Amino acid sequence: MNGKRIMDIEVLRAVAVLGVLFHHLQGSLFADPVPLLESIHGSLQTWWGVDLFFAISGFVIARSLVPALQGCTSRQECWQQTRNFWLRRAFRLLPSAWLWLALMLLACVFLNRSGAFGTWHANVQATLAGVLQYANFRFADSFFRYEYGSSFVYWSLALEEQFYLLFPLLILLFRQRLVWALLALVAVQILTVRTPFLMVVRTDALALGVLLAMWSARPGYQRWQPTWLAPPWARISAFIAIALLLSFMATDRFTxxxxxxxxxxxxxxxxxxxxxxxxxxxxxxxxxQRLLAWIGSRSYGIYLIHIPAYQLVREVIFRLQSAGLPSPAGHPVCTLLLACALIVLLSELNYRLIEMPMRNRGAALVKRLGTPRSALPSTGATSC
Incomplete structure (x- = not known):
């Protein structure tokens, strides 16, 4: 399996993050009820974007990690592969996550006349949970009981990062029986009624993504290719139908x-x-497709940024209205456009200045660690 970029996966990332953004409009961007949004949410919910992210993550990660670990022939090689995976994930995910946790905490102190960013106490606790990767457990504990804080979306990031930490060990433990372990994990969860705690440790979509990646390495995989989706009308119709079905299943109308x-x-x-x-x-x-692929490539930053962007727009509108200044942004459509523009700007800056440079640093570190010491240049040969 190679690590080649798959355009349709980027499209799915875009759909997933746009669904989450839409789901959080009411309550995060709009403090007061918006009748149209409430009407749509009654019939269609889009929080399933998080589960789609999980399935994508399982598939993308397993394409290279599973064969690398199942094919290693010594304990040292297994450790190196695991270490390299953890390093790449850390450089890919943590810098942006920690940056926006810090910015939300600062905004809670200095840009919070409206109270949009929540209380100081809740945000300090939420920041600790985000940094120490237990945000999903705090989220389950806070459910309908107390304020979580502005970084509540970090619950899904914590779950993914726990998966990244444990998955290599699972591969090494089960080896050729990994498929059966994953199938059992999926079966148990599908047949279990989810409590708030089980909701924040759900790994069935992640496991299904891994199983797909393992299947895609087998010759028979190509025989199941959905060629009936070749006509443009068929693929668009199928995509919309599945998205609408997911949106219906996410509502209370799903019996x-x-x-x-x-x-x-x-x-x-x-x-x-x-x-x-x-x-x-x-x-x-x-x-x-190109537009969706662009959104998909920035989807991690967009996911981190959309809540603070929503809250910042609320704060700006509150200050303008408190000062008695005319504020066209107070109209829901203008508010939405302003928030979207801010998310696009900040996510692009985050992608160029944080995500890509840190990803490249992680790749360079992994490469350097894999280079024998005898091949490294000596200190005296390096220029200042």
């Missing part, structure tokens, strides 16, 4: 609700399966 999360995980895996062939089976090649 199979006790098994909602497992059903959403399975359908998310179906989308990743379609995307995995890299044949534009979701969206035809063109301007729309």
């Amino acid at each position: 199979f609700a006790p098994y909602r999360i497992g059903s959403i995980a399975l359908l998310s895996a179906v989308l990743v399966w379609i995307a995995s062939y890299n044949r534009d089976y979701l969206v035809p090649a063109g301007a729309v």
